Amino acid sequence: MVSIGNFDGVHRGHQLMILTLVLHARTQKIPAIVFTFDPHPIHLLRPEHAPPELMTIEQRAEVLQGLGVDCVIAYPTDRALLNLTAEEFFQQVLCDQLQAKGMVEGPNFYFGKNRAGDVTLLGQLCDQAGMFFKVVEPTVCGSRMISSSEVRKSIQEGDIGEATRMLGRLYQITGTVGHGAERGRMLGFPTANLTEIKTLIPADGVYCGVGEIAGKQYPAAIHIGGNPTFQQDETKVEVHLIGFSEDIYGQILQVQFLDRLRGTQTFADTDALKSQLLIDVESAKKLASQWIDLQ
Numbered sequence: 001m002v003s004i005g006n007f008d009g010v011h012r013g014h015q016l017m018i019l020t021l022v023l024h025a026r027t028q029k030i031p032a033i034v035f036t037f038d039p040h041p042i043h044l045l046r047p048e049h050a051p052p053e054l055m056t057i058e059q060r061a062e063v064l065q066g067l068g069v070d071c072v073i074a075y076p077t078d079r080a081l082l083n084l085t086a087e088e089f090f091q092q093v094l095c096d097q098l099q100a101k102g103m104v105e106g107p108n109f110y111f112g113k114n115r116a117g118d119v120t121l122l123g124q125l126c127d128q129a130g131m132f133f134k135v136v137e138p139t140v141c142g143s144r145m146i147s148s149s150e151v152r153k154s155i156q157e158g159d160i161g162e163a164t165r166m167l168g169r170l171y172q173i174t175g176t177v178g179h180g181a182e183r184g185r186m187l188g189f190p191t192a193n194l195t196e197i198k199t200l201i202p203a204d205g206v207y208c209g210v211g212e213i214a215g216k217q218y219p220a221a222i223h224i225g226g227n228p229t230f231q232q233d234e235t236k237v238e239v240h241l242i243g244f245s246e247d248i249y250g251q252i253l254q255v256q257f258l259d260r261l262r263g264t265q266t267f268a269d270t271d272a273l274k275s276q277l278l279i280d281v282e283s284a285k286k287l288a289s290q291w292i293d294l295q
């Protein structure tokens, strides 16, 4: 049983589709297979329009497997694949290579050259080939239809609550701890500066969340943006881990976002910034400790 798609974020709409895929695969005693593209075809067709992703391919595969998927195929997208007509794609990839017995898709699935194939055509092709076919209805969140682009929009607006509701889990980013101005420690709040972040960075501002390093979780106060108080414009992602005091330069740090507390401000002096940081850290500690205790 096969589902094809990008599955960026593996949001609640994707999750319903995957659970349907797994259910039908188990019923028919065949493997549940996700066929995804790496990179997303947009990187070849219109790279200037490629949005930052919500997840790396590795993270996507891990979450999909957690939902019961037996095999995730990350197809190294190339021109030859993108040039196949919808009928050729169906025959060559689904029938010949994957030997699919059935398909589960969402209503907005398009395939083949110029996205010419839709679910109506896919249904006909499956019928002709004697294959099972199911379209899963989209999932809504309030009045919004859940999609990867809606999740991206919420994160870019700093609306972490809405993103969490659509994802069905906390949004997270991962990076390597790099060097900064070594000012954080002078303020009494050392901040690990995340570099090499491969996924979408939320809107500028101050957040509370959970930092995970070497498999251990800590409440975290996170600042995304410049340091206008010190006349520095360059955007940084800075993570203060609460109740932690180790040198972690060069290590991998993962951050999950719980809520946005405020926007970045320009403070009159260092003392004013420090007073606000105390308040931020207290709020972050309260919220994130509760979250960690619930896990």
Ligand SMILES: Cc1cc2nc3c(=O)[nH]c(=O)nc-3n(C[C@H](O)[C@H](O)[C@H](O)COP(=O)(O)O)c2cc1C
Binding pocket: 179, 180, 181, 182, 183, 184, 185, 187, 189, 191, 192, 193, 206, 221, 222, 223, 226, 227, 228, 229, 230, 238, 239, 240, 263, 264, 265, 266, 267, 277, 280, 281
């Ligand atoms: C929770 C938190 C909130 C912050 N808010 C602001 C802010 O509103 N304005 C600002 O100029 N800097 C803010 N900062 C950034 C500090 O100025 C920054 O951490 C400090 O300059 C240390 O930089 P460094 O890591 O390069 O040493 C904040 C940092 C944290 C941890």
Ligand SMILES: Nc1ncnc2c1ncn2[C@@H]1O[C@H](COP(=O)(O)OP(=O)(O)O)[C@@H](O)[C@H]1O
Binding pocket: 177, 178, 179, 180, 181, 182, 183, 184, 185, 186, 189, 190, 191, 192, 193, 239, 240, 241, 242, 243, 244, 245, 246, 247, 248, 249
């Ligand atoms: N509680 C903590 N949260 C984050 N980093 C910490 C913490 N305690 C110690 N560190 C270490 O201190 C560094 C951050 O200190 P900071 O003075 O802000 O330096 P930099 O400007 O180089 O980031 C981190 O990279 C990490 O190695």
